[in-house]
Amino acid sequence: MIPPPAPPPDGDPVRHHYAEVSYPGGAFSRTHPARQAAIARLFGLVPPPVRGARVLEIGCAQGNNLLPLAARFPEARFVGVDFSAHEIARGRALAADAGLDNIEFVCADLRTYDPGPDSVDYLIAHGFLSWVPDDVKSALFALCARALSPRGLAYISYNTYPGWKQREALRELMLLRAGPATDPAARIASAHAALASLERLLDGRPESHAGLNREIIASLRKKRPEHLYHDDLEGVNDPCYFLQFTAWAAEHGLAYLAEAEWETMFAELLPATARSALAEFSHDRLLLEQHLDYLRNRTFRASLLHRAGTRLHRDPDPAALRDCVFGTPLHPPLGLPSLAPGAPVRFGAGSPLAFESQDPLVKALFTVLSAAWPRRLAYPELHASVRRLLAASRVDAPADLDSPLLSRLLDACGRRLVDFLIDSGLDCASSPTSPHAARLARLMAARDLPVVNTWHEMIPLEAPARALLATLDGAREHFDATERPLLDTLAASALLEPHRASAASVSSTPTA
Ligand SMILES: C[S@@+](CC[C@H](N)C(=O)[O-])C[C@H]1O[C@@H](n2cnc3c(N)ncnc32)[C@H](O)[C@@H]1O
Known part of the structure; x- marks a missing residue:
């Protein structure tokens, strides 16, 4: 059903498509090593302290996830790897402008990337596994096996079945309609036309599949064109079952720890009927998790892995x-x-x-x-x-x-x-007295990039709040009546620093 992907001009179609259309990467709170470490502790695994950790992100794009972490933890070391030269150049430029010397961007294909002799305490691969061919998937697991420190953690997110089955059917329809077109704008336009046709076909239909398709169409329509192009129209889009993921990990000596979306793990919070239906799998945690995916028709997981062989508690220890x-x-x-x-x-x-x-x-x-x-x-x-x-x-x-x-x-x-x-020593200001924001946050606000707070949450800001944030270098003392409520919003969003940093780090206002 799926037409063949466009011929690879430089031998690798995935690389070519990312070079053609930049991926607007985000920051993802679940990837924060301090969140991962908290979950690991509950099972008795004590990962290395975040403040001095070595963090590696694979498929980091322009570093929107990694840069804010590097800015928060000056004593930790961060490495971002991506094979898009354009994205890596943007990441390097932003790191230089923000004065960050604890982050390195490496332009490399994961299949040939050598992490060097130092081990990695936290490895992050968000939005990566499901969009790469099998040899790159193997390279990711092999890298975790080779580079993770004994108590290190790997965060890997991926699209899952059974939830992705119906999405896959829509993806195949969009690919069918895009046909051999190679121009990104034309492919995106054909995809939207396919969604519109399907919506008309299903109009007024009461069946459950019609409802599910309408829901998926609505979610696809909300996407930015660049996200639709890569997430849904790429030649490689390869969801898997949870048990398939854990089997790949096991082949590389890695064991499943938990979900980074911690709140999705608790069968005991389900209604009594679902709990009793799951009881027959209580002897096998992985099989139980797989059945939970059927219960939820789950489409996405962000799983934490560790080196197999460490004895952990079965239940979280408060x-x-x-x-x-x-x-x-x-x-x-x-x-x-x-x-x-x-x-x-x-x-x-x-x-x-x-x-x-x-x-x-x-x-x-x-x-x-x-x-x-x-x-x-x-x-x-x-x-x-x-x-x-x-x-x-x-x-x-x-x-x-x-x-x-x-x-x-x-x-x-x-x-x-x-x-x-x-607890890794982070804090934010609870009120906007002598307001100042971290230099990186000011830069990202000025350049219309994702703005990330102390807790590594992406904060959506309207243009006036973004413009104000970009000016908060700690030197400003006077704010007018329109700015005061915006300052309150920035403080409530944990975007303001608790104390004035040294004059050297706050004195210059970044420019876009
Ligand atoms: C879907 S984007 C995800 C970007 C970012 N992690 C996010 O979630 O916002 C996938 C990224 O992986 C990179 N990538 C894909 N295959 C790669 C490979 N074989 N080696 C290195 N990077 C690769 C792409 O260039 C792209 O930046």
Whole structure:
């Protein structure tokens, strides 16, 4: 059904297509080594400290994911590899302009890339595996096997079956309609025409496949043309089953640890009928995960691998959370909520994650964390604040607050109500007093690149907020009435630094 891809002008069609149309890469919070490390700790694996780690990203494009990490951790070393000379040149230029000397961009084909003698503590390959041919896939697993340090972690994301089956059918229709056209704009236009035809064909049809196709069409239409071109119209697009992925990893001496999207792992949070249907797979964690993919019709995974042979806990150990920092934007209604047992309080009004609790400890936990937002709190500070709040509210706290608090935290992290990372000394300003933003953030704002906050989250900004961010070099003291609310937004998004950095690092305002 799929027409043959365009002939490769330089011998490699994938490389040719990335040279032809630049891929607008992003930053992905799940790839943050401190998030990976927090998950690993829960299973008893203690990865190297992030602050001095060696981080390697494969298929890094222009470095939009790696550069903000390098800026946050000056003592760590970062290497980005991509075979697109154009993207690598852009990454190098941005690193130089931002004054980063702990990041190196290497223009190489993964099939021949040599990482050198140093081991890698965190290896990231986001948006890569499903879009490369089998020999490159093997090279990725072989690199992990060769370069990962004994307690190192590899993050690899990929498209999965069964969810991708129907998407594949739409992709094949788009390829059919694009035919032998090689011009990117023509291929993108044909793809949209194919989606429009299919939508008309399905118009008003009540069947379940029609509904699913309409959903996929809507998601494809939302994509930027460059993303559609590479994600959906490339010659190679190769989703796999979870068990296929873990089998490839095992062939290279690598074992599955967990999902970087931690909240997708908890079968115990499913309805009782689904839980009992999954019970027959409880002896085999991988088979259970595979069945969860059928339950969710899953299309995507971001899996963490480690070297096989390390003995780990089967179940997450809440005690590991003592080394983490926590944050949540799910606020109670204005004012101090009642912490009394049995009094219901709703947190996160207006958010899809909103929930209600009557549990004094849960209420105290969310009251403390949301008051600190967008800062994250380290466990000792959180523990002390929760105890103080309970005492001030005259609610009895258990003498041993530690274990009930840790188990509430584990549950909240598993439901994505609370974000957690290994404590690696990061912090942000909670209010816009003497506002200044990191030099890289200012540069990326000025150049219309993805803007990433302290916690490695991409923050969508309107043009005025972006323009203001680009000017926050720490020297500005006066802001007009239109800028003040924008400053509040930037502070609430964790885009402002906690303290004025040294004059040398803030004195110059970057230009686009
Ligand atoms: C889909 S893009 C993903 C970019 C980025 N990781 C992201 O998710 O935003 C895939 C990247 O992998 C690079 N790539 C593909 N095959 C490669 C290979 N064999 N060796 C090195 N880089 C490769 C491409 O140049 C491209 O920048």
